[in-house]
Amino acid sequence: MAFLHEDRIQTPAAQAVRNFLYGEGPSDISDNSVLHAVSSGAGDEAFMQRALVLAAKGIGAVSPNPTVGAVITKAGCIVGEGYHERFGGPHAEINAIASAACELSGATIYVTLEPCNHFGKTPPCTQAILAAGIKRVVVGTTDPNPKAAGGMEFLRGHGITVKAGCLEQACRSLIAPFLKHVTTGSPWVISKAAMSLDGRIATRTGESRWITSEKSRACGHAVRAVVDGIAVGIGTVLADDPELTCRIPHGGAGNPVRFVLDSTLRLPLSSRLCNTISSARTVVVAAETASETKKTELEARGVEVWLLPLAKDGRKVSLPAFLKRAGQAGIQSLLIEGGSGLNGSFWDEGLVDEMLWFYAPMVIGGLKAGTAIGGIGVGHLRQAARLKDFCIHEVSEDILLHGLLTDVNSFFVKGV
Numbered sequence: 524m525a526f527l528h529e530d531r532i533q534t535p536a537a538q539a540v541r542n543f544l545y546g547e548g549p550s551d552i553s554d555n556s557v558l559h560a561v562s563s564g565a566g567d568e569a570f571m572q573r574a575l576v577l578a579a580k581g582i583g584a585v586s587p588n589p590t591v592g593a594v595i596t597k598a599g600c601i602v603g604e605g606y607h608e609r610f611g612g613p614h615a616e617i618n619a620i621a622s623a624a625c626e627l628s629g630a631t632i633y634v635t636l637e638p639c640n641h642f643g644k645t646p647p648c649t650q651a652i653l654a655a656g657i658k659r660v661v662v663g664t665t666d667p668n669p670k671a672a673g674g675m676e677f678l679r680g681h682g683i684t685v686k687a688g689c690l691e692q693a694c695r696s697l698i699a700p701f702l703k704h705v706t707t708g709s710p711w712v713i714s715k716a717a718m719s720l721d722g723r724i725a726t727r728t729g730e731s732r733w734i735t736s737e738k739s740r741a742c743g744h745a746v747r748a749v750v751d752g753i754a755v756g757i758g759t760v761l762a763d764d765p766e767l768t769c770r771i772p773h774g775g776a777g778n779p780v781r782f783v784l785d786s787t788l789r790l791p792l793s794s795r796l797c798n799t800i801s802s803a804r805t806v807v808v809a810a811e812t813a814s815e816t817k818k819t820e821l822e823a824r825g826v827e828v829w830l831l832p833l834a835k836d837g838r839k840v841s842l843p844a845f846l847k848r849a850g851q852a853g854i855q856s857l858l859i860e861g862g863s864g865l866n867g868s869f870w871d872e873g874l875v876d877e878m879l880w881f882y883a884p885m886v887i888g889g890l891k892a893g894t895a896i897g898g899i900g901v902g903h904l905r906q907a908a909r910l911k912d913f914c915i916h917e918v919s920e921d922i923l924l925h926g927l928l929t930d931v932n933s934f935f936v937k938g939v
């Protein structure tokens with residue numbers, strides 16, 4: 524593996540990148556590591572790692588639910604496994620119990636997320652655990668969703684031994700978009716860009732296709748497959764006429780919602796976005812003062828138009844208002860694909876949680892060439908956004924810098 528820094532990032536985007544580049548799930552997690560760890564006595568963490576591998580299989584298919592994995596053991600051996608496979612389908616615990624090769628009295632279950640204790644689309648998993656005769660429950664992370672929480676208390680109250688916080692950081696990172704959405708109402712924001720070594724996303728004449736390699740672009744499509752929405756500014760649509768669909772060989776769960784930030788509704792009716800409505804839900808986000816006639820024309824094409832307040836500058840759509848509305852529409856994760864102006868606003872306002880920046884081994888130069896991050900920028904170095912963690916991958920001849928700006932544990936601090 525070509526990591527240039529220990530790869531600890533476990534978010535859904537990290538899984539998509541690793542899966543695409545190396546054909547694997549969460550880092551350092553494999554069947555072999557489970558067997559090794561179990562034989563050397565490091566049981567709980569090894570079984571939870573296996574549950575994480577299983578959970579990762581649900582990425583892209585279960586939103587707005589979190590991805591969850593479960594493993595059941597008896598006498599130190601795995602006797603059942605499962606994960607939440609699709610939205611509305613049985614939860615991980617239920618699938619693991621159903622898969623069990625023997626009766627489960629006295630067994631231990633490892634679950635990446637606290638078992639639910641409420642009737643949603645399916646009955647509470649806590650009841651199924653009790654009914655199966657399981658005696659010990661090891662939980663990765665608690666559930667901050669007030670509707671689903673309380674599972675551990677319920678189980679303890681029924682005489683089950685519960686251990687919480689096993690591989691907690693990894694279990695939280697795997698569901699970072701869910702955690703942010705359920706605690707703040709806003710989507711988890713990922714900044715993606717393809718640039719030269721000197722941070723240019725286009726030449727001074729506006730040429731931007733293609734800066735990075737085919738493999739980097741395909742990797743970007745693999746990430747599109749695990750997000751709920753993609754956003755670009757109208758400048759990018761006018762320059763590149765992109766389709767913004769997820770074009771990967773084995774497909775994803777479907778195309779993410781396409782958002783265009785376009786205060787005055789300049790989106791041409793002849794654009795690819797307007798003419799590929801059947802492939803993905805398309806939303807233009809405009810100012811409340813935008814033209815009613817153009818709004819009607821776009822809607823007649825099947826484009827949704829959201830009218831939102833302007834930002835403090837009085838000229839562009841307010842991003843906090845956009846994120847709030849997207850969150851209300853069930854968007855838990857949002858990939859920002861530029862260009863310079865939209866990226867600049869997201870970074871200026873400190874709204875980015877994760878970044879995926881692809882660097883091609885070229886220098887474009889020129890003051891008039893588009894830079895990845897426009898906006899105002901910071902006045903002092905101490906104000907600069909700093910990565911909490913990062914790793915670097917080789918992608919063909921390019922470099923991918925994958926960074927985290929938000930600590931998932933912050934979503935568990937009361938009052939967020």
Ligand SMILES: NC(=O)c1ccc[n+]([C@@H]2O[C@H](COP(=O)([O-])OP(=O)(O)OC[C@H]3O[C@@H](n4cnc5c(N)ncnc54)[C@H](OP(=O)(O)O)[C@@H]3O)[C@@H](O)[C@H]2O)c1
Nearest residue numbers: 717724725731756757758759786840861862863864865868
């Ligand atoms: N290499 C890459 O990764 C990559 C990716 C994308 C684009 N590009 C390149 O980037 C260039 C386009 O950059 P750009 O800066 O012109 O386009 P942009 O960032 O896509 O669009 C900027 C426009 O979005 C609208 N907007 C609405 N709300 C906004 C807000 N809150 N903050 C910022 N903008 C908002 C504004 O137009 P209104 O005022 O009319 O609403 C603004 O002028 C093209 O050359 C394209 O090829 C490169």
